[in-house]
Amino acid sequence: MDALSKILESIKLSGVVYRKLEVTAPWGIELPKSRFLQFWKLLEGSCCLQVEENVGIQLARGDLVLIPNGSNHCISDKADSIRIPLKTYINFRDTESPYFLEGDLKTVMLGGHFEFDDQYQHPLITGLPGVIHLKEIRQQNQDWLELTTNQILLEIDQPKPGSDILVSRLSEGLFIHTLRAYLDQSKIKQGFLLALTDKRISAALQNLQDSPEKNWTLEELSKSAGMSRTLFFNTFKSLVGQTPLSYLQNWRMQKAKDLLLTSKDNVSIIANQVGYQSEAAFNRLFKHTFKETPASFRRSKNKQAISIN
Structure with a gap:
Protein backbone atom coordinates (compact mmCIF):
# COMPACT_ATOMS: atom_id res chain seq x y z
CA MET A 1 0.00 0.00 0.00
CA SER A 186 -0.24 25.22 -6.39
CA LYS A 187 3.49 25.78 -6.39
CA ILE A 188 4.11 24.17 -3.01
CA LYS A 189 7.68 24.52 -1.79
CA GLN A 190 7.40 22.48 1.40
CA GLY A 191 4.94 20.51 3.47
CA PHE A 192 3.77 16.95 3.85
CA LEU A 193 2.04 16.77 0.47
CA LEU A 194 5.33 17.63 -1.18
CA ALA A 195 6.99 14.87 0.85
CA LEU A 196 4.61 12.39 -0.77
CA THR A 197 5.69 13.49 -4.25
CA ASP A 198 9.40 13.23 -3.38
CA LYS A 199 10.24 9.62 -4.27
CA ARG A 200 13.12 9.51 -1.78
CA ILE A 201 11.19 10.78 1.24
CA SER A 202 8.04 8.90 0.21
CA ALA A 203 10.07 5.66 0.15
CA ALA A 204 11.32 6.35 3.69
CA LEU A 205 7.78 7.11 4.88
CA GLN A 206 6.55 3.85 3.42
CA ASN A 207 9.32 1.91 5.13
CA LEU A 208 8.47 3.45 8.51
CA GLN A 209 4.76 2.81 8.04
CA ASP A 210 5.13 -0.74 6.74
CA SER A 211 7.53 -1.85 9.47
CA PRO A 212 7.06 0.25 12.62
CA GLU A 213 8.32 -2.64 14.75
CA LYS A 214 11.78 -2.41 13.21
CA ASN A 215 14.55 -0.65 15.11
CA TRP A 216 15.16 1.92 12.39
CA THR A 217 18.30 4.02 12.37
CA LEU A 218 18.92 7.25 10.53
CA GLU A 219 21.63 5.51 8.52
CA GLU A 220 19.24 2.77 7.34
CA LEU A 221 16.54 5.27 6.38
CA SER A 222 18.90 7.58 4.52
CA LYS A 223 20.36 4.59 2.67
CA SER A 224 16.87 3.42 1.62
CA ALA A 225 16.21 6.93 0.31
CA GLY A 226 19.54 7.06 -1.54
CA MET A 227 20.66 10.18 0.33
CA SER A 228 23.38 11.17 2.76
CA ARG A 229 22.35 11.15 6.42
CA THR A 230 22.50 14.93 6.73
CA LEU A 231 20.61 15.65 3.51
CA PHE A 232 17.98 13.04 4.33
CA PHE A 233 17.45 14.30 7.88
CA ASN A 234 17.16 17.95 6.81
CA THR A 235 14.91 17.21 3.83
CA PHE A 236 12.63 14.90 5.84
CA LYS A 237 12.24 17.41 8.67
CA SER A 238 11.64 20.31 6.28
CA LEU A 239 8.90 18.51 4.34
CA VAL A 240 7.27 16.39 7.03
CA GLY A 241 7.63 18.86 9.89
CA GLN A 242 9.03 16.17 12.19
CA THR A 243 12.31 14.30 12.46
CA PRO A 244 12.27 10.74 11.04
CA LEU A 245 12.34 9.16 14.51
CA SER A 246 9.63 11.49 15.85
CA TYR A 247 7.42 10.52 12.92
CA LEU A 248 8.14 6.86 13.64
CA GLN A 249 7.21 7.26 17.30
CA ASN A 250 3.90 8.95 16.44
CA TRP A 251 3.13 6.30 13.85
CA ARG A 252 3.87 3.54 16.36
CA MET A 253 1.47 5.09 18.86
CA GLN A 254 -1.31 5.24 16.28
CA LYS A 255 -0.65 1.66 15.24
CA ALA A 256 -0.70 0.58 18.89
CA LYS A 257 -4.02 2.33 19.44
CA ASP A 258 -5.52 0.47 16.48
CA LEU A 259 -4.21 -2.86 17.77
CA LEU A 260 -5.65 -2.22 21.23
CA LEU A 261 -9.07 -1.75 19.63
CA THR A 262 -8.96 -4.55 17.05
CA SER A 263 -6.94 -7.35 18.66
CA LYS A 264 -7.14 -9.33 21.89
CA ASP A 265 -3.36 -9.42 22.36
CA ASN A 266 -2.12 -8.27 25.74
CA VAL A 267 -0.30 -4.96 26.10
CA SER A 268 3.18 -6.47 26.17
CA ILE A 269 2.63 -8.23 22.83
CA ILE A 270 1.25 -5.07 21.23
CA ALA A 271 4.23 -3.11 22.56
CA ASN A 272 6.52 -5.60 20.84
CA GLN A 273 4.51 -5.42 17.60
CA VAL A 274 5.15 -1.69 17.36
CA GLY A 275 8.83 -1.82 18.23
CA TYR A 276 9.06 -1.57 22.04
CA GLN A 277 10.79 -4.33 23.97
CA SER A 278 10.01 -2.59 27.26
CA GLU A 279 6.33 -2.56 28.21
CA ALA A 280 7.03 0.16 30.78
CA ALA A 281 8.58 2.44 28.17
CA PHE A 282 5.66 1.78 25.84
CA ASN A 283 3.14 2.59 28.59
CA ARG A 284 4.87 5.90 29.32
CA LEU A 285 4.90 6.99 25.67
CA PHE A 286 1.30 5.92 25.11
CA LYS A 287 0.10 7.83 28.17
CA HIS A 288 2.10 10.90 27.10
CA THR A 289 0.43 10.76 23.67
CA PHE A 290 -3.17 9.87 24.57
CA LYS A 291 -3.36 10.97 28.24
CA GLU A 292 -4.18 7.45 29.50
CA THR A 293 -2.43 4.11 29.74
CA PRO A 294 -2.97 1.43 27.05
CA ALA A 295 -4.97 -0.75 29.46
CA SER A 296 -7.17 2.18 30.51
CA PHE A 297 -7.68 3.19 26.87
CA ARG A 298 -8.79 -0.34 25.92
CA ARG A 299 -11.17 -0.59 28.88
CA SER A 300 -12.81 2.76 28.19
CA LYS A 301 -13.30 2.01 24.48
CA ASN A 302 -14.72 -1.44 25.26
CA LYS A 303 -17.20 0.12 27.70
CA GLN A 304 -18.25 2.65 25.06
CA ALA A 305 -18.81 -0.14 22.52
CA ILE A 306 -20.91 -2.12 25.00
CA SER A 307 -23.06 0.92 25.91
CA ILE A 308 -23.69 1.67 22.23
CA ASN A 309 -24.72 -1.92 21.53
Missing part, protein backbone atom coordinates in the same frame (compact mmCIF):
# COMPACT_ATOMS: atom_id res chain seq x y z
CA ASP A 2 1.39 3.44 -0.91
CA ALA A 3 2.24 5.98 1.78
CA LEU A 4 -0.83 8.21 1.34
CA SER A 5 -3.27 5.28 1.29
CA LYS A 6 -1.79 3.89 4.48
CA ILE A 7 -2.00 7.30 6.17
CA LEU A 8 -5.66 7.78 5.20
CA GLU A 9 -6.42 4.27 6.45
CA SER A 10 -4.63 4.94 9.73
CA ILE A 11 -6.32 8.28 10.44
CA LYS A 12 -9.65 6.71 9.46
CA LEU A 13 -10.75 8.98 6.66
CA SER A 14 -14.51 9.00 6.14
CA GLY A 15 -16.64 11.36 4.12
CA VAL A 16 -20.09 12.83 4.73
CA VAL A 17 -22.08 14.58 2.00
CA TYR A 18 -24.81 17.05 2.97
CA ARG A 19 -28.16 17.45 1.35
CA LYS A 20 -27.77 19.42 -1.87
CA LEU A 21 -28.06 23.18 -1.29
CA GLU A 22 -30.52 24.87 -3.66
CA VAL A 23 -31.25 28.55 -3.08
CA THR A 24 -32.07 31.73 -5.01
CA ALA A 25 -30.55 35.18 -4.69
CA PRO A 26 -30.28 37.03 -2.47
CA TRP A 27 -29.12 34.42 0.05
CA GLY A 28 -26.50 33.91 2.75
CA ILE A 29 -25.72 31.26 5.37
CA GLU A 30 -23.33 31.39 8.33
CA LEU A 31 -21.66 28.11 9.26
CA PRO A 32 -20.13 27.60 12.74
CA LYS A 33 -16.65 26.28 13.40
CA SER A 34 -16.36 22.53 13.02
CA ARG A 35 -13.72 19.98 13.99
CA PHE A 36 -14.08 18.45 10.51
CA LEU A 37 -12.59 19.42 7.15
CA GLN A 38 -15.44 20.97 5.20
CA PHE A 39 -15.87 21.32 1.45
CA TRP A 40 -18.15 23.10 -1.00
CA LYS A 41 -18.45 22.70 -4.75
CA LEU A 42 -20.40 25.22 -6.82
CA LEU A 43 -22.57 23.42 -9.37
CA GLU A 44 -24.71 26.29 -10.60
CA GLY A 45 -25.14 30.03 -10.00
CA SER A 46 -22.86 32.27 -7.93
CA CYS A 47 -21.28 32.09 -4.51
CA CYS A 48 -18.98 34.19 -2.36
CA LEU A 49 -17.24 32.31 0.46
CA GLN A 50 -15.72 34.15 3.42
CA VAL A 51 -13.64 32.28 6.00
CA GLU A 52 -13.63 34.02 9.39
CA GLU A 53 -12.58 37.65 8.84
CA ASN A 54 -10.65 37.07 5.63
CA VAL A 55 -11.49 38.62 2.27
CA GLY A 56 -14.29 36.79 0.46
CA ILE A 57 -13.51 34.33 -2.33
CA GLN A 58 -15.72 34.53 -5.41
CA LEU A 59 -16.40 31.06 -6.75
CA ALA A 60 -17.05 30.21 -10.39
CA ARG A 61 -19.11 27.27 -11.56
CA GLY A 62 -17.14 24.06 -11.02
CA ASP A 63 -14.85 25.52 -8.33
CA LEU A 64 -14.24 23.48 -5.20
CA VAL A 65 -13.22 24.87 -1.82
CA LEU A 66 -11.78 22.85 1.05
CA ILE A 67 -11.59 24.32 4.56
CA PRO A 68 -9.10 22.00 6.32
CA ASN A 69 -9.33 23.42 9.84
CA GLY A 70 -13.12 23.66 9.89
CA SER A 71 -13.12 27.43 10.46
CA ASN A 72 -16.43 29.26 10.78
CA HIS A 73 -17.35 30.65 7.38
CA CYS A 74 -20.16 32.18 5.33
CA ILE A 75 -21.51 31.35 1.89
CA SER A 76 -23.71 33.80 0.02
CA ASP A 77 -24.54 34.98 -3.49
CA LYS A 78 -22.72 38.28 -2.84
CA ALA A 79 -20.35 39.49 -0.14
CA ASP A 80 -22.88 42.02 1.21
CA SER A 81 -25.96 39.77 1.21
CA ILE A 82 -27.83 39.29 4.48
CA ARG A 83 -26.92 35.98 6.15
CA ILE A 84 -28.70 33.70 8.60
CA PRO A 85 -27.25 30.97 10.85
CA LEU A 86 -27.12 27.48 9.36
CA LYS A 87 -29.37 26.14 12.14
CA THR A 88 -32.08 28.66 11.25
CA TYR A 89 -31.87 27.78 7.55
CA ILE A 90 -32.18 24.03 8.28
CA ASN A 91 -35.07 24.48 10.72
CA PHE A 92 -37.14 26.26 8.06
CA ARG A 93 -35.92 24.32 5.02
CA ASP A 94 -38.76 21.78 4.94
CA THR A 95 -41.53 24.06 6.19
CA GLU A 96 -44.07 26.10 4.23
CA SER A 97 -41.84 29.16 4.67
CA PRO A 98 -38.30 28.16 3.66
CA TYR A 99 -35.61 30.76 3.25
CA PHE A 100 -34.05 31.82 -0.06
CA LEU A 101 -36.48 30.39 -2.62
CA GLU A 102 -38.28 33.53 -3.81
CA GLY A 103 -35.65 34.94 -6.17
CA ASP A 104 -34.85 34.23 -9.81
CA LEU A 105 -31.10 33.56 -9.80
CA LYS A 106 -30.61 29.98 -8.63
CA THR A 107 -27.52 28.58 -6.93
CA VAL A 108 -26.85 24.87 -6.42
CA MET A 109 -23.98 23.61 -4.25
CA LEU A 110 -22.69 20.28 -3.06
CA GLY A 111 -21.24 20.34 0.43
CA GLY A 112 -19.94 17.96 3.04
CA HIS A 113 -17.09 17.20 5.37
CA PHE A 114 -14.28 14.73 5.96
CA GLU A 115 -13.82 13.10 9.35
CA PHE A 116 -10.58 11.83 10.85
CA ASP A 117 -9.32 10.40 14.10
CA ASP A 118 -8.76 13.77 15.77
CA GLN A 119 -6.58 12.25 18.48
CA TYR A 120 -3.91 11.76 15.84
CA GLN A 121 -2.61 15.08 14.57
CA HIS A 122 -0.98 13.79 11.41
CA PRO A 123 1.11 16.34 9.46
CA LEU A 124 -0.88 15.52 6.31
CA ILE A 125 -3.85 17.32 7.90
CA THR A 126 -2.16 19.86 10.16
CA GLY A 127 0.09 20.97 7.29
CA LEU A 128 -2.78 21.97 4.97
CA PRO A 129 -3.48 25.70 4.48
CA GLY A 130 -6.54 27.42 5.94
CA VAL A 131 -8.36 27.36 2.59
CA ILE A 132 -7.81 25.37 -0.59
CA HIS A 133 -9.55 26.91 -3.62
CA LEU A 134 -9.47 24.75 -6.73
CA LYS A 135 -10.07 26.57 -9.99
CA GLU A 136 -8.84 26.17 -13.54
CA ILE A 137 -7.94 22.59 -12.71
CA ARG A 138 -5.82 20.52 -15.08
CA GLN A 139 -8.08 18.53 -17.40
CA GLN A 140 -7.26 15.09 -16.00
CA ASN A 141 -8.03 16.14 -12.43
CA GLN A 142 -11.08 18.11 -13.59
CA ASP A 143 -12.46 15.00 -15.30
CA TRP A 144 -12.01 12.89 -12.17
CA LEU A 145 -13.56 15.53 -9.90
CA GLU A 146 -16.53 15.99 -12.24
CA LEU A 147 -17.02 12.23 -12.61
CA THR A 148 -16.96 11.72 -8.83
CA THR A 149 -19.24 14.70 -8.19
CA ASN A 150 -21.77 13.57 -10.81
CA GLN A 151 -21.88 10.08 -9.35
CA ILE A 152 -22.46 11.48 -5.85
CA LEU A 153 -25.29 13.67 -7.16
CA LEU A 154 -26.85 10.70 -8.95
CA GLU A 155 -26.85 8.66 -5.74
CA ILE A 156 -28.34 11.60 -3.80
CA ASP A 157 -31.05 12.37 -6.37
CA GLN A 158 -31.90 8.74 -7.16
CA PRO A 159 -31.05 6.73 -4.04
CA LYS A 160 -30.86 2.95 -4.36
CA PRO A 161 -29.84 0.14 -1.99
CA GLY A 162 -26.30 0.88 -0.81
CA SER A 163 -26.39 4.57 -1.77
CA ASP A 164 -25.34 5.83 1.66
CA ILE A 165 -22.13 3.80 1.82
CA LEU A 166 -21.40 4.48 -1.86
CA VAL A 167 -21.72 8.25 -1.36
CA SER A 168 -19.40 8.05 1.64
CA ARG A 169 -16.77 6.13 -0.36
CA LEU A 170 -17.10 8.46 -3.34
CA SER A 171 -16.59 11.49 -1.09
CA GLU A 172 -13.38 9.90 0.23
CA GLY A 173 -12.23 9.66 -3.38
CA LEU A 174 -13.19 13.30 -3.79
CA PHE A 175 -10.79 14.19 -0.98
CA ILE A 176 -7.90 12.36 -2.65
CA HIS A 177 -8.64 13.98 -6.03
CA THR A 178 -8.77 17.36 -4.28
CA LEU A 179 -5.29 16.83 -2.84
CA ARG A 180 -3.96 15.77 -6.25
CA ALA A 181 -5.49 18.79 -7.96
CA TYR A 182 -4.13 21.09 -5.25
CA LEU A 183 -0.62 19.73 -5.79
CA ASP A 184 -0.92 20.34 -9.52
CA GLN A 185 -2.42 23.81 -9.18
